[in-house]
Amino acid sequence: MVVNAMQSYGMNGGRENLFKAISSDTRLSILEHLSEGDMHISGLAREIGISVPVAAKHVKILEKADLVERKKFGNTHMIGIKLNNIYSFLDHFAENRRLEVEQGTTLLEALKSVAAVEVKKIGNRIKVISTDGEEGFYVYEVDGKLSDKTVDEYEFYEDAIVEWKKLVPVTKKRLLVSIKR
Numbered sequence: 001m002v003v004n005a006m007q008s009y010g011m012n013g014g015r016e017n018l019f020k021a022i023s024s025d026t027r028l029s030i031l032e033h034l035s036e037g038d039m040h041i042s043g044l045a046r047e048i049g050i051s052v053p054v055a056a057k058h059v060k061i062l063e064k065a066d067l068v069e070r071k072k073f074g075n076t077h078m079i080g081i082k083l084n085n086i087y088s089f090l091d092h093f094a095e096n097r098r099l100e101v102e103q104g105t106t107l108l109e110a111l112k113s114v115a116a117v118e119v120k121k122i123g124n125r126i127k128v129i130s131t132d133g134e135e136g137f138y139v140y141e142v143d144g145k146l147s148d149k150t151v152d153e154y155e156f157y158e159d160a161i162v163e164w165k166k167l168v169p170v171t172k173k174r175l176l177v178s179i180k181r
Contacts, residue, residue, distance in 0.1 A: 018089065021065035026050065027058050034068060034081035041079060094163075101156055107140065108151040111164065119151075126152040136166045 021027055029048050033039060039047070045055035059079055062068040066085050071078045097114045108126065111117050118130035128138045128151055139146065140154075141163045147154055 017061075017065040018067070021062050021067055024058065024061075026054075027062055030055070030058055030062060030079075031067065031081060031086075034079060035083070038071065038078040038080040041077060044079060103157055104155050106152050107142075107154040107156070107162065110156065110162075111151065125150045131164065131166070134166060136168065138164065138166050140164050 022031075026048065030044055033044060033047050041055055041059060042052050044059070045052045048055065050058075059068060059070075063070065066082060068079050068081055071080055099110060099114055101110050101113075108117070108119070108128075111128070111131070115132050116130075117128055119126050120129045121127075129135060131138060140151065141147075142154070142160050144161075144163075
């Protein structure tokens, strides 16, 4: 299942390449540094404390697993992380729950039958603020589509696949603003 999932999300490196890529502390460190932005191979080597040839070998393994990509600007090669491939792979380890409900059951009722859910009324809308003790901002998709209805408004009238997602800050931009003096 994981191999098919990786291929369907562009991870053509295959299971062996992926697990080889993430089995090294050095390569994990490279991915961590790249999560902050694209870097030149020599900058990566310097940051991690390894030689450029060793860094290049590690980057090739990460490229083969489709976790990073090389962007060429003339003779300069910048290495960038392919976050979507990492996230897509990790999605396949999400918990799955099966349940059967009566027609007209709301998503909130269905969710409460499989998880501890805390809700809060904000204006005239019900928002889920915690699932199984994990506070955060949650969204859901039904059969791959976002809904404009709240969890207490969405009702089931046919079989569906619901993806319940906690939004976390996975990408960010940090602006270090200095005032001219």
